[in-house]
Amino acid sequence: MxxxxxxxxxxxxxxxxxxxxxxxxxxxxxxxxxxxxxxxxxxxxxxxxxxxxxxxxxxxxxxxxxxxxxxxxxxxxxxxxxxxxxxxxxxxxxxxxxxxxxxxIEAINKSNLTPFLLAVKENKKEMVRFLIENGANVHAVDNVQRSALILAVFHDSPDIVKLLLQEGVSPYSQDSRGWSAEQYAYSNGFEQ
CATH class of the missing domain: 1.25.40.20 (Ankyrin repeat-containing domain)
Structure with a gap:
C-alpha cells in the first residue's frame, strides 16, 4: 500500500x-x-x-x-x-x-494616516514624541483633512495636544466639515 x-x-x-x-x-x-x-x-x-x-x-x-x-x-x-x-x-x-x-516616515495607509497621525489617533505619546524628533511632518492630515491636533482633541489626548501646540501645530486648521480643534473640544464637552 x-x-x-x-x-x-x-x-x-x-x-x-x-x-x-x-x-x-x-x-x-x-x-x-x-x-x-x-x-x-x-x-x-x-x-x-x-x-x-x-x-x-x-x-x-x-x-x-x-x-x-x-x-x-x-x-x-x-x-x-x-x-x-x-x-x-x-x-x-x-x-x-x-x-x-x-x-x-511619511507612508500613508488606507485611512490616509502617516505613522505620526496613527500615533496621535491611538494616543501613543512616546511614539508621537519619537516621530517628531525624527522629522515626521506634524502638519499632515488624514483622509477627511483632520490635523494631528484635531485627532488629539477628538481622541481625548491632552498631553499630545500640549505637545502639538508646542510644536507649532495650528489650532485654526479645519477638517473637511469646516471644524477646528477648538470646535471639537467644545462639542466633546472640554473646557479651557
Whole structure:
C-alpha cells in the first residue's frame, strides 16, 4: 500500500520565513536567508515577514531581515507599513531600526494616516514624541483633512495636544466639515 502524505495548509499561506518571524526564531531567519528565501514574500493578507516580525515584537528577526535587504516600505492589505505597526506596538527600538534602514516616515495607509497621525489617533505619546524628533511632518492630515491636533482633541489626548501646540501645530486648521480643534473640544464637552 502506498504511503500518502497529508498536505498541511497554513491558514494565511505563510512562508517558513513568516513562521520564523512570528515565532521569534532569529536563527531560523538567518538560515532561511542563507538559502536565498524571498525576503519580501507576502502572505494571503499581503503581509511581509518583516511586518509579521514587527507585529510579534521580534526585534532580532526584524533586524536580520533589514540587514539583509528586506524592504521596510512594503504595505500590507491595509496599506500599513512595518513602521505603522512599530508605532501601534509602541516599539521605539524597532521603529529606530526601520528608520535606520530608510523606512518612509511619511507612508500613508488606507485611512490616509502617516505613522505620526496613527500615533496621535491611538494616543501613543512616546511614539508621537519619537516621530517628531525624527522629522515626521506634524502638519499632515488624514483622509477627511483632520490635523494631528484635531485627532488629539477628538481622541481625548491632552498631553499630545500640549505637545502639538508646542510644536507649532495650528489650532485654526479645519477638517473637511469646516471644524477646528477648538470646535471639537467644545462639542466633546472640554473646557479651557
Amino acid at each position: 502506498p504511503f500518502l502524505f497529508k498536505q498541511v495548509v497554513l491558514p494565511l499561506k505563510w512562508t517558513p520565513l513568516h513562521l520564523a518571524c512570528i515565532s521569534g526564531c532569529p536563527g531560523v531567519v538567518a538560515l532561511l536567508i542563507q538559502f536565498n528565501c524571498d525576503l519580501n514574500a507576502r502572505d494571503k493578507e499581503r503581509t511581509t515577514a518583516l511586518i509579521r516580525a514587527v507585529q510579534s515584537l521580534n526585534r532580532g528577526c526584524a533586524g536580520i531581515l533589514l540587514e539583509h535587504g528586506a524592504n521596510p516600505n512594503l504595505e500590507d492589505g491595509g496599506q500599513n507599513t512595518a513602521l505603522h505597526y512599530a508605532i501601534l506596538e509602541e516599539s521605539v527600538s524597532i521603529a529606530t531600526q526601520l528608520l535606520r534602514h530608510h523606512a518612509n
